[in-house]
Amino acid sequence: MARRPTVRDVAKMAGVSQATVSYVLNSTPGQTISQPTKDRIRAAVAKLGYVPSRSARTLRLGRSDLVLLILPDAVISEVYAHLIDRIGTVLEGHGYSVIFRRKRQDLSVANLVASVDPVVVVPLARVTQEEMDPIRMLQIPMLSVQSDGQDVNLYDDFQGATVRVQVEHLVERGHRHLGFASTTDRRLDEFAAPRTAELRRICAERGLPEPVVVELELTPESAADAVAIWREAGVTAVAALDDTHALAVLSGLRAHGLGAPADMAVIGADNATVGQFANPPLTTVDNRAEATIELVIASILAMLDLGEAPATAPEPSSSRVVVREST
Structure with missing residues (x-):
């Protein structure tokens, strides 16, 4: 394996000192270095493929x-x-x-x-x-x-807001016995757990039946099995962890010769681009991610002294339903 070129190699090829190479590459002010010398150094850098060391740059700055x-x-x-x-x-x-x-x-x-x-x-x-x-x-x-x-735990607030918007939409459509399409992927528990807990709380508060929570493996067989469980339990509408799990529910319905929303309404979350191409097009929740993204970026810039700290955080209540044909 070829050795990585160093500043010493650049200096030797250009016929200058290592300090001169450093001055040129870092545009150090107060140095009187001729243009031909600068050109030789940059040509040596290009020919050798030299990349400055990040650790050295950190020490310098x-x-x-x-x-x-x-x-x-x-x-x-x-x-x-x-x-x-x-x-x-x-x-x-x-x-x-x-x-x-x-x-x-x-x-x-x-x-x-x-x-x-x-x-x-x-x-x-x-x-x-x-x-x-x-x-x-x-x-x-x-x-x-x-x-x-x-x-304020903004993270869990937004998880809870997603479920609240899903439930409100389904109840407005006349549904009372709800299901929830969760996940078998334990890495997603930090999303699934607060949403499941909030769904159970909301149903109890509204006097609705206990929601039927089913964990999907994101396979056609698992989706079909989940639909069978919900149908047997009398579930008429399913809220999904995200749009991917909602698409799986639609697949499970088709496996039984059923469809949404006639046989079971389905609502996703996150407003993924693919949802609009589903059959039927998927109703979902838009969490107004742009507002949160701008908050994160503005906060980072403020910490780096590159901008003002944001005055307010986005409200979880700004989440909205994107109504399509699956509900």
């Missing part, structure tokens, strides 16, 4: 240029993908590099952060107060958009 995103240890949804793309686009424009790591059970959040040494940590998975304390001891700023704060 006195700070890292990394922003760390902590993601759930699960398949990334369309909303998360859009959020990551937007954060990357904005921060790269300010000279920062965005990296992400998954929050895994076998690695503490503090160790994950320490291994990267970022300038800011942005948790996009649930991070508890207990997990945050060691990070504060590392004196690394951590955005608390989705932390377990004492006053």
Whole structure:
């Protein structure tokens, strides 16, 4: 394997000192270096394929240029993908590099952060107060958009808001006996658990029957089995964890020669693009992700002294139903 070129190699090829190479590559002010010398150095960099060391740059600047995103240890949804793309686009424009790591059970959040040494940590998975304390001891700023704060837990508020909007829509359509399409993927429990709990609470509060919760494996057989369970229990409408699970329910209905909404109404969540192409087109919940994305970005910029802190957070109540033909 070829050795990675160093600043010494660049200096030797250009016939200058390593310090001169550093001055040119970093545009150090106050140096009188001729244009031909600068050209030779840049030509050597291009020919050798030299890439400056990130650790050396961090030592020079006195700070890292990394922003760390902590993601759930699960398949990334369309909303998360859009959020990551937007954060990357904005921060790269300010000279920062965005990296992400998954929050895994076998690695503490503090160790994950320490291994990267970022300038800011942005948790996009649930991070508890207990997990945050060691990070504060590392004196690394951590955005608390989705932390377990004492006053408002924005993360769980939005999970609960999704279910409330789903239930309200189905009840308005005349349904009382509801089902919930959950998941067998334990990595998604941080989404499924609060939604299931809120669904049960709402049904009890409204005097509705206990909802029938079924975990789907996202296979045609599992979806068909789930529909059979709901039909036997008298369920007339199903709220799904997300649009993917809602599409599975539609598949399960077709396997029994049934359809939505005539035989069973189905509502998804997250307003994924694919939902509008379902048969029938899928009713879903739009959590107004753009507002949350802009909040996250504005908060990050404020922590980097690149903007003002946002005055208000998006309200969970802003979630809305995108009505299509499945309900």
